[in-house]
Amino acid sequence: MENSNHNTPLHNSLMSPVKPVNLLPDVPANQGSRRLTDKEQKDCDVIERLIKSYFYIVRKSIQDSVPKAVMHFLVNYVKDNLQSELVTHLYKSDAVDTLLNESDHIAIRRREAADMLKALTNANHIISEIRETHMW
Missing domain, CATH: 1.20.5 (Single alpha-helices involved in coiled-coils or other helix-helix interfaces)
Incomplete structure (x- = not known):
């Protein structure tokens, strides 16, 4: 039996490529707009490359900062709680005499x-x- 439901919304959402989130309003296409000059087109291309480069730098910075922040909080937590935890386990155990021998x-x-x-x-x-x- 062949599955003929290839046009269901679930199937389309699973098979479609992931689109980036666009929070800006849609710009109407060719609503009587003029054609860009070569200089304006080059300027637009440069601005687009600069924006992509900026977002790449921001993404890389976040990728570098998150593991550092996680390790910072983990190390500080261990540093702050290690001694009290060890002393608690030491005095709870009956092995004090064995440890001191x-x-x-x-x-x-x-x-x-x-x-x-x-x-x-x-x-x-x-x-x-x-x-x-x-x-x-």
């Missing part, structure tokens, strides 16, 4: 450093005694 590898390194300090202090004491001893 010294990890095993840090405890081992601390003991090794204390043993090394004790050995170096002892070696320094022995060297000092040897210096003070007179051989003659």
Whole structure:
């Protein structure tokens, strides 16, 4: 069965190219108007190109500004709320003791450093005694 409703308003709106929004009143075409001179036509073309260029610049500026503004507000929100959120979760959790415990590898390194300090202090004491001893 072939669909013969190709002229329905819905079909026409889906298939037609998107037209730009025109907020200006329609200008009547050829209502006894004179033909533009070559200079006037060139001036109109230049003005049209300048307007298109201006709108391109404005569109590009908005395209650049919107992501920057979104990121600005996101970063400021995170900056303002991060500490309070972290502190809230820290005090709510039962893991405070676990978080404050010294990890095993840090405890081992601390003991090794204390043993090394004790050995170096002892070696320094022995060297000092040897210096003070007179051989003659």
